[in-house]
Amino acid sequence: MRRRTFTALLVGLAAVAALAGPRETRPPMAATPHIYTAKFDTTHSFDVRHYRLALRPAMTSDSLHGRQTIAAVSRTAGLDTVMLHCVRLAVDSVKLDGTAAGYRRPTDSLLVGMGGLASGQPFTLDIFYRAGNFSANGSYSRGYYWYPKGGQTLRTVGYTCSAPQDARKWMPCLDEPWDKADSGCVFEITAPDSFVTAANGVLSDTVRDGDLLTWRWEEASSIATYLMAFHVSRYSFWTDTARTSTGDTVPLLYFVWPQDSAQSCEAFANVPAMMECYTSRFGRYPFGKYAMAAVYPFVFGGMENQDMTTIIRNWIGTSDQYGIAHELSHMWFGDMVTCGTWADIWLNEGFASYCEAVYDEQATGRLPGAYMGQNFSAALSGNALIYPIYDPPMSLIYDFSMEYAKGAWVLHMLRWVMGEAAFWPMMRAYADSFAYGTAVTSDLQRIAEQHHGQGLDWFFDQWLRRPGHPRYTTVIYHRTAPDSNACRFTVKHWPSSGELYSMPVNMACSSAAGRKDTVVWLEAALSGPFHLETASPIIWARFDPDNWVLKSHNDSIPRMRAAVPGPCQISLVWNSFTADPAPPHGYIAYRGLAAGGPFARINGGIVPDTSYLDTGLVPGVRYYYTVAAVSGQDTCFQTRSSSSMSAIPTGVAGGPEEAAGPRVLWLSPTGANPSREAVRLEYHLPSAGRTRLAIYNLSGQLVRTVVDGFRTAGPQAAVWNGRDGAGRKAASGGYLAVLEWGGQRRTVRVNRVF
Numbered sequence: 001m002r003r004r005t006f007t008a009l010l011v012g013l014a015a016v017a018a019l020a021g022p023r024e025t026r027p028p029m030a031a032t033p034h035i036y037t038a039k040f041d042t043t044h045s046f047d048v049r050h051y052r053l054a055l056r057p058a059m060t061s062d063s064l065h066g067r068q069t070i071a072a073v074s075r076t077a078g079l080d081t082v083m084l085h086c087v088r089l090a091v092d093s094v095k096l097d098g099t100a101a102g103y104r105r106p107t108d109s110l111l112v113g114m115g116g117l118a119s120g121q122p123f124t125l126d127i128f129y130r131a132g133n134f135s136a137n138g139s140y141s142r143g144y145y146w147y148p149k150g151g152q153t154l155r156t157v158g159y160t161c162s163a164p165q166d167a168r169k170w171m172p173c174l175d176e177p178w179d180k181a182d183s184g185c186v187f188e189i190t191a192p193d194s195f196v197t198a199a200n201g202v203l204s205d206t207v208r209d210g211d212l213l214t215w216r217w218e219e220a221s222s223i224a225t226y227l228m229a230f231h232v233s234r235y236s237f238w239t240d241t242a243r244t245s246t247g248d249t250v251p252l253l254y255f256v257w258p259q260d261s262a263q264s265c266e267a268f269a270n271v272p273a274m275m276e277c278y279t280s281r282f283g284r285y286p287f288g289k290y291a292m293a294a295v296y297p298f299v300f301g302g303m304e305n306q307d308m309t310t311i312i313r314n315w316i317g318t319s320d321q322y323g324i325a326h327e328l329s330h331m332w333f334g335d336m337v338t339c340g341t342w343a344d345i346w347l348n349e350g351f352a353s354y355c356e357a358v359y360d361e362q363a364t365g366r367l368p369g370a371y372m373g374q375n376f377s378a379a380l381s382g383n384a385l386i387y388p389i390y391d392p393p394m395s396l397i398y399d400f401s402m403e404y405a406k407g408a409w410v411l412h413m414l415r416w417v418m419g420e421a422a423f424w425p426m427m428r429a430y431a432d433s434f435a436y437g438t439a440v441t442s443d444l445q446r447i448a449e450q451h452h453g454q455g456l457d458w459f460f461d462q463w464l465r466r467p468g469h470p471r472y473t474t475v476i477y478h479r480t481a482p483d484s485n486a487c488r489f490t491v492k493h494w495p496s497s498g499e500l501y502s503m504p505v506n507m508a509c510s511s512a513a514g515r516k517d518t519v520v521w522l523e524a525a526l527s528g529p530f531h532l533e534t535a536s537p538i539i540w541a542r543f544d545p546d547n548w549v550l551k552s553h554n555d556s557i558p559r560m561r562a563a564v565p566g567p568c569q570i571s572l573v574w575n576s577f578t579a580d581p582a583p584p585h586g587y588i589a590y591r592g593l594a595a596g597g598p599f600a601r602i603n604g605g606i607v608p609d610t611s612y613l614d615t616g617l618v619p620g621v622r623y624y625y626t627v628a629a630v631s632g633q634d635t636c637f638q639t640r641s642s643s644s645m646s647a648i649p650t651g652v653a654g655g656p657e658e659a660a661g662p663r664v665l666w667l668s669p670t671g672a673n674p675s676r677e678a679v680r681l682e683y684h685l686p687s688a689g690r691t692r693l694a695i696y697n698l699s700g701q702l703v704r705t706v707v708d709g710f711r712t713a714g715p716q717a718a719v720w721n722g723r724d725g726a727g728r729k730a731a732s733g734g735y736l737a738v739l740e741w742g743g744q745r746r747t748v749r750v751n752r753v754f
């Protein structure tokens with residue numbers, strides 16, 4: 001299933017490097033027993049083998065009546081009663097093996113008396129029932145939907161949509177994902193002959209009776225009730241064929257309204273390529289055909305009914321390739337391998353969502369991390385911050401942030417942790433092992449551990465059993481001197497859930513000699529510094545550059561603004577950059593004449609403050625600036641530069657800019673700095689107002705207030721006499737001058753030397 005508001009973008013980013021970096025063996029951790037409960041209710045009293053539905057949708061209203069024939073086997077000695085799910089259906093009669101049977105109707109179920117069948121004894125139930133007035137159940141939970149022609153509903157349409165527990169609203173059944181009907185199902189749908197029907201399986205027969213036509217659709221593969229579906233409308237249909245590299249020929253059937261026919265050819269053109277993509281990764285397409293039927297309105301974007309996907313009509317107009325790919329991939333994950341319980345829904349939706357990235361990778365050639373970052377950042381917010389994705393509240397099993405976005409990330413990270421060589425065979429083994437059956441999370445973990453050769457409790461526990469994600473703040477310095485080929489990473493880790501994560505993360509640097517990847521295990525609150533060396537000068541250094549780990553990440557760089565405080569001047573102000581654990585030694589400012597550089601350094605010594613005044617500039621020319629922080633240990637170690645900011649200096653005093661006054665609050669770096677005597681501080685106010693200028697020591701304690709009162713707009717100056725509030729000489733060393741005006745604050749560093 002896929003939500004409908006999604007719009008995918010194809011962005012042609014070039015792939016930057018090899019797929020996965022080098023890998024380390026994870027250091028041993030204390031073993032924790034894993035927590036997933038075993039399979040499911042293996043003690044159920046009967047097992048459904050087959051459903052046969054003879055249905056007559058009225059098509060002039062939402063009334064529906066029919067007969068459900070259930071072939072099943074007793075799994076208990078003396079089976080007395082069979083319980084079926086049956087919600088708001090009028091049951092007229094029930095037969096057991098062709099003979100009228102007694103039954104009761106407790107709320108939302110149907111209990112049929114069985115008379116004590118032996119274990120292993122097969123039986124058949126025929127249930128004659130009527131349904132209708134579905135819209136009284138609310139728009140999101142009807143099971144069967146019928147709409148007359150009008151608006152975007154181009155033809156009268158009736159269809160079912162059953163995930164997760166709505167099949168029981170249009171047919172009596174054992175509506176649990178763990179009891180798939182092993183031998184499949186049959187639909188015999190009788191409608192006026194102007195209608196076309198579509199359902200699971202392949203069309204085996206049509207039978208005419210006057211103006212009525214009965215369509216017989218046979219699904220041979222095992223099927224879960226939530227994946228059973230039929231559609232009735234005045235469709236035109238067209239076909240195509242997918243020929244896969246495994247030698248299979250898969251018929252493709254498309255049911256669309258006649259007006260959409262031409263456009264649907266374009267929108268569905270890539271289905272054979274998508275099928276080949278998934279076949280090459282996961283094995284043969286599992287069913288006898290693949291179909292899509294377009295409907296409107298629809299509460300979802302798409303629903304992966306077995307070999308018979310329902311899509312909202314809008315996907316044809318928007319050509320939603322990733323929605324189409326998502327639903328197709330469900331045929332492997334969801335339909336062939338069905339989640340055993342709704343607690344394991346991420347095995348359906350996380351997998352199908354990740355398959356969007358798998359298709360993107362093949363179709364565009366870019367790395368899957370590009371698609372993950374663009375489309376699944378929702379994993380960092382919403383309910384994914386509140387609930388683990390394993391065993392979500394029933395109301396949230398289709399929550400996008402949890403089961404789709406974070407579910408996809410979990411699979412992406414499993415690929416990263418296992419590596420390409422183990423991950424893809426694991427996926428194929430998982431598909432093979434549970435084909436046409438069900439799987440739960442512990443099944444996936446077991447298969448993954450077999451292929452990985454190591455326990456993965458640590459991985460499954462932290463990503464599936466906890467809400468949230470790790471947050472990393474990095475400080476990355478690399479050397480800028482021409483003969484210096486090193487970089488240094490420091491990582492602060494503060495997870496959103498409070499518990500630290502353990503993950504391998506790639507730290508990469510690029511030089512003329514190529515890219516060098518270094519994978520490190522991060523599991524502490526503070527890691528590093530990690531020193532990396534290359535053979536030639538480093539061009540860039542990045543943390544997880546290919547986006548393999550779900551995280552929020554802040555790479556510490558200064559953030560800068562540029563302003564014009566006076567003629568031929570541009571002032572630069574940036575935030576104080578809090579490097580962890582050691583503060584930076586200072587900053588280096590760069591100037592250029594284009595946004596993309598080149599930039600040349602403009603300050604002589606290191607700028608210790610968070611501002612810089614560039615003077616002697618040519619009026620009318622646009623200048624661009626960036627600033628980088630400098631490590632305290634070695635001044636040629638610099639951070640990545642800030643984003644470039646630009647400004648155009650004005651002409652001589654009296655020009656329009658000067659007459660209007662400076663537009664920003666600005667505190668000048670001190671001219672004679674460090675100062676042996678008094679320190680002169682110049683500042684500009686955008687308009688008149690209460691102003692405070694005070695000196696603090698580096699511990700943040702007030703030393704002396706220099707200005708505290710009303711000041712007029714424009715340039716101002718004040719002098720700190722180097723003494724504290726009591727008149728004592730302040731100690732030698734660094735101080736901070738802080739200007740406050742109009743709720744804003746500017747800080748410069750002042751060095752007092754005796």
Ligand SMILES: [Zn+2]
Pocket residue numbers: 001002304326327330348349352353
């Ligand atoms: Zn889905």
